[in-house]
Amino acid sequence: MHVREGDLMLAKPVGGYCRTSDADLADIRRAVKAGLLTPEEATEEERKGVLRQREDIESLSGGAPIKWYEDNNLSAFKRNVRRPDFENMVKDLKAGRISGILAYDIDRVYRQPRDLERVIDIYETSKETLVFKTLSGQNFDLTTSDGRFSARLFVNIANKSSEDTRRRVVRANVAKARKGKSHAMGHTFGWLASDPSELDPETAPIRRKAVEKHVAGDRIATIMKWLASENVINIATGKHYTWGGTKAMIHAPRNWGIRTYNEEIIYDDDNEIVMGDWEPLFPTLDTWHLVQALKTKGSTPTRESNVSYLLTAIARCGRCGGGLKGHPKWAKGARTPGYNYNCNKQRPEHCGALAIDGPKLDSLIQDLVWATVLRASEQKRVPETAEPWTGEAALKDVEEEIAELQELWKAKKVRAASYVTTLDDLNARKNELLADRAYHSVPAGTRSITEELLTNGWENLSIERQRIIVRKVLRAVIVHPAKGRGGRFDPARAEPVFLTA
Structure with missing residues (x-):
């Protein structure tokens, strides 16, 4: 130009x-x-x-x-x-x-x-x-x-x-993946920057605790807030962990030493999961199977959704039997710390004519449940209502199918494409069954009553973990109508219905 x-x-x-x-x-x-x-x-x-x-x-x-x-x-x-x-x-x-x-x-x-x-x-x-x-x-x-x-x-x-x-x-x-060589690029939170094969004594306990909190019942959002309260910084971004970053950290197969490639688990020639050459957070795969189960069972009643009040839907109206819902109290156009449990007129069969002071009812039930938890821990048992797992036969069948398929492959009686496709499907089914077994063998009540709970107390638990424990002790709390007029809280109105009753 x-x-x-x-x-x-x-x-x-x-x-x-x-x-x-x-x-x-x-x-x-x-x-x-x-x-x-x-x-x-x-x-x-x-x-x-x-x-x-x-x-x-x-x-x-x-x-x-x-x-x-x-x-x-x-x-x-x-x-x-x-x-x-x-x-x-x-x-x-x-x-x-x-x-x-x-x-x-x-x-x-x-x-x-x-x-x-x-x-x-x-x-x-x-x-x-x-x-x-x-x-x-x-x-x-x-x-x-x-x-x-x-x-x-x-x-x-x-x-x-x-x-x-x-x-x-x-x-x-x-x-490299099939040999279990580490795929970590740069510094990974929980492992040493100088040697990514060794756990960092300062950050590894935090990462391990995040996984344990999730297994015990905490939602990803609750753990994200906990990490922020501890001022834990995401190495990759230099900022506090987001919801997605927290989820990725908890679900990462690296926590259990599992080697993956492109997010797929690597299996060796004997169809065993390839373990990496780094020190894992958890020495066995039990928790990994449980975390996999929680991915798919997150919508079940044992995994609480965004509920703000302890006894929402657990407390029941003594008039119509409908679930009570927590509602904040307002004064002069401003929201106050107080709240009520109200019977809502959401369905024709609900009366909508009952209310009770929320904090006082929560305090009453918390004391009752906490006493039950302490008694159960002293007796080395936990209130248990989980049904026995019924998938053992299905798991045995899948394992036998995998063994038969491998024998056919060794005898060169099956094409490579069919072998790989069928083996992937069978492994996926096997992992689903193992995850389901882990979920049933470690019920929510057991996961929630941990050493952390007994050491730090009820107040340090998230609302979802408190609700899980309440549901493991009580079937419901019947709230009876008040006798006469007056604003005083009457504990006699609350009738706990125990699961063992």
Whole structure:
């Protein structure tokens, strides 16, 4: 592009596109892992790479102003990666806001032929003469047929190279997974930054406790709030854990030493789960099966939903039998700390004519349930109402089917595709049954009455865990109508109905 010096201020800018390559980033990450660079120095090196590209690109501008576009740490090959500045550059080029594209090399801009074709369409239909220059020395002039041919050929070669690299990486990663090699990238919360195979004595107990809280009955949201109250920071974001981050931490197979690849469990040649070469939070898979069960059983009555009051639906109206619901008290247009349990006229059979003071009823029932919990712990037993598990026969059948399938495979009597597909289905069914057995063998009452509960007391439990314990002791609390008028709380109105009654 030739621009007279006096016209520089009026010239349309040309787009300058910078992107750090995957190879550059890989070298920098290896240096960080080897301890040759700190994370801060790595960030600075990445930035220096982009600045060097800018200096090189400026030599192509012919003195014209440059509008810069920069997509750092973003792949041009992966289809699911969106490059914001590349998209902005394409929009500006199509709208005529820039007069072309300058880049260090064409593979910094394109590694997918479809991205190149989008830009070629603009060059072919533009009424202006657009430029496309790189420092490679090759003819990539997209305004000519020879330049477009060269560009298409080079981008296809670059795409093939990326495909080959990805295939080699996938093959190496699968082999690494089957050997149980750790897949942790960087620092993982709960393990040492210096050695991700060893548990961190400071953070591992926090991660373990988060899992135990979930098993005991706490919702993900409750654990997220607990982590925030403990000022636990997510290493990946530098902020407090979100709901999704908390869930991922609790459900991670890494907690039990289970090796996965692309979120799929890896099995060895004997159909046993491959265990990783790092120290797990939990030495056995019992809790893992239980967590898997809670994923699918989260909507059952033992997993409380967003209930704000202890006895909602547990307390029953002594007139109509309908469940009472907690409602806050209001005074002068403002919500107060107090609340009532009311019989709501939600159905024709509900009377809607009964109410009782919420905090006082809760306190009464808490004392009763807490005394029962302490008595049960002293007697080394827990009120138990869970039905015996009925899936043993089904589990035995699945295990026998797996063994028969493996014998057929060893005898070469089944095709590889059929073997893999059938084995995956049988393993999935087996894991479902193991999870279901774990859920039934460790009922909610047992999970809730933990050493933590007995040490820290009722008040330190979440509302959902308190409700789980109440439901394991009481079938309901019948609230009878008040005798006469007056606002005094009468404990005699509350009739607990025990599960053992």
